[in-house]
Amino acid sequence: MAYTLALWTLAVLVDITAVMYFDSQRSMMILFVLGVYAAWRVVYQLVLYPKYFTPLKHLPMPEGRAWLTGNEKGFFKERKWDVAGRLYRTIPNDGLIRWYTALSHEVLLVTSPQGLSEVMTQRVNDFDQTPVAKLQAERITGKGIQFMNGDEHKMHRKYLAPIFMPGHIKALIPVFWSKAVELVEEIEKGLSPDSRDDVHITSWSVRVALDIIGLAGLGHDYDTLRNPENEHKDLTQLYRLIMSNAPPLKFRFVGLLLDYVDSKIIYYLPEARNMALGTAFEKLRKLASDTVDARQRDLTYKDHKDIISLTVRSGVMTKDAIISHVMTFHAAGHITTALSLDWTMYELGKRPQLQRRLREEIRSQLPGSKLHDVNASDIEALPFLRAVCNETLRLYPALPYTTRTAIRDTSILGTRVPKGTTIAWCADAVNRDEKLWGEDASVWNPERWMGDSAREKTGGATSNFAFLTFAAGPKNCIGQHWARAELACLVAAMIGRFEIELANPDTAGHIDPVTALMSKEGVYAKLRVVPGW
Numbered sequence: 001m002a003y004t005l006a007l008w009t010l011a012v013l014v015d016i017t018a019v020m021y022f023d024s025q026r027s028m029m030i031l032f033v034l035g036v037y038a039a040w041r042v043v044y045q046l047v048l049y050p051k052y053f054t055p056l057k058h059l060p061m062p063e064g065r066a067w068l069t070g071n072e073k074g075f076f077k078e079r080k081w082d083v084a085g086r087l088y089r090t091i092p093n094d095g096l097i098r099w100y101t102a103l104s105h106e107v108l109l110v111t112s113p114q115g116l117s118e119v120m121t122q123r124v125n126d127f128d129q130t131p132v133a134k135l136q137a138e139r140i141t142g143k144g145i146q147f148m149n150g151d152e153h154k155m156h157r158k159y160l161a162p163i164f165m166p167g168h169i170k171a172l173i174p175v176f177w178s179k180a181v182e183l184v185e186e187i188e189k190g191l192s193p194d195s196r197d198d199v200h201i202t203s204w205s206v207r208v209a210l211d212i213i214g215l216a217g218l219g220h221d222y223d224t225l226r227n228p229e230n231e232h233k234d235l236t237q238l239y240r241l242i243m244s245n246a247p248p249l250k251f252r253f254v255g256l257l258l259d260y261v262d263s264k265i266i267y268y269l270p271e272a273r274n275m276a277l278g279t280a281f282e283k284l285r286k287l288a289s290d291t292v293d294a295r296q297r298d299l300t301y302k303d304h305k306d307i308i309s310l311t312v313r314s315g316v317m318t319k320d321a322i323i324s325h326v327m328t329f330h331a332a333g334h335i336t337t338a339l340s341l342d343w344t345m346y347e348l349g350k351r352p353q354l355q356r357r358l359r360e361e362i363r364s365q366l367p368g369s370k371l372h373d374v375n376a377s378d379i380e381a382l383p384f385l386r387a388v389c390n391e392t393l394r395l396y397p398a399l400p401y402t403t404r405t406a407i408r409d410t411s412i413l414g415t416r417v418p419k420g421t422t423i424a425w426c427a428d429a430v431n432r433d434e435k436l437w438g439e440d441a442s443v444w445n446p447e448r449w450m451g452d453s454a455r456e457k458t459g460g461a462t463s464n465f466a467f468l469t470f471a472a473g474p475k476n477c478i479g480q481h482w483a484r485a486e487l488a489c490l491v492a493a494m495i496g497r498f499e500i501e502l503a504n505p506d507t508a509g510h511i512d513p514v515t516a517l518m519s520k521e522g523v524y525a526k527l528r529v530v531p532g533w
């Protein structure tokens, strides 16, 4: 990237010098040479490299690559994970597929468990976030842990680890549960007696997940469930702005040029949504900074086990690094879980019988008198609840497609992968692979997680790399046990209290064309309180 940028800068400088210092004939000559160079670069990138020069030439690839749109069906017509999923299912391969995105950008799709294991564990340090992913996420979180590598990454993970230990997650269950109870009580307040009003589940999911990350993760109750209009309403609105509305077409075209120019240029493009996002990120940073200040002023913070206390106590982190951790936990820890709650309500909202079965299990284990007093063993004793949550996490991975850039020459499955190669894996495709999950892999079926203890753990999948919702290896989701426990509490409270009927069954499943697996209009449901709990 830097090399390409340097070349272009040099070309422009030579160009200006030519016009300023040489007579017109020589200037024309220099301009002509530069024009030829630019044309050569374009022809090389779009035509010659993929056909003749790529070192990945021997790998299988789909038929019919177009120079401008690669193997996609037109510019921005398909989501990346849909293309990757299509190739995953249709191109015979031994673990690697080569394909081309718009402007013939080469991507190496890793498909086999062995290949995934190499990329996510054995050679994890040979790969880093891509410039585009950095551009999208670094703006939201600052330089959070997900952008760190090697020893730096290990050290930050070590300092954050105590909050994600099983013992601490167990201790957090009553906190998750208190917010789950608050959620159902607040929703119930808005239902008129005997009516079956449509409730926008998504806006509740986002708020409850944000409150939980604040209370359990940062030691600060944002209280957006009870007071959606309070001073923290900015937080939910800002994340909605970030997560919704795919960038307009012109902006996405500029994104395609990131192979040729420094990606940070995007920050400064005078485009309305881009400017709004820029302001949103500044506000998020300010809010995170205020949260850190407030926590540091609280003299009791030294006794707490929350992200701010842990990072401050480490004594080695700058305030900037702590703010980035806070922003990372805001972003990584609430939208993902909120989406999982949405999709669980979506699937259960279509299946009254399964809902009844789940409600019976919940009510038998958590009788009404215990509504305000639930602990980890209560939640652990609900196998069908666990199966329902696992199945949603499998079929709806919040981050369905992941890319990385090779930061040094390396190899995958014995194939040489040069520095700078973009590699990808598709959790959405792997999690639905019939070879790994059986013929009903694309069906939401919690039953696959029921039975003996092996099935409860694996869902019957035949590989450790069959379930990629939380990725794998040293850079997997540090919050996965937290997310599972939180989701279980929220689903238990919702289904325990309400009968849920999907209000927008034909459209709730339409996905927003952004990076997360998110319903475009959100999930709406008709809710009825089921008496007796």
Ligand code: HEM
Residues within 6 Å of the ligand: 145, 146, 147, 157, 213, 217, 328, 329, 332, 333, 334, 336, 337, 340, 397, 398, 399, 402, 468, 469, 470, 471, 474, 475, 476, 477, 478, 479, 480, 482, 483
């Ligand atoms: C259903 C909910 C969640 C899903 C599906 C999810 C998914 C993921 C995935 C796939 C990654 C790896 C990203 C990559 O390799 O590029 C990741 C990383 C991460 N997640 Fe989660 N996540 C969830 C919930 C949470 C929660 C609740 C927290 C915190 C409380 C959290 C914190 C993080 C952090 C800090 C990282 C970066 C880890 C590192 O680089 O070492 N996540 N998550």
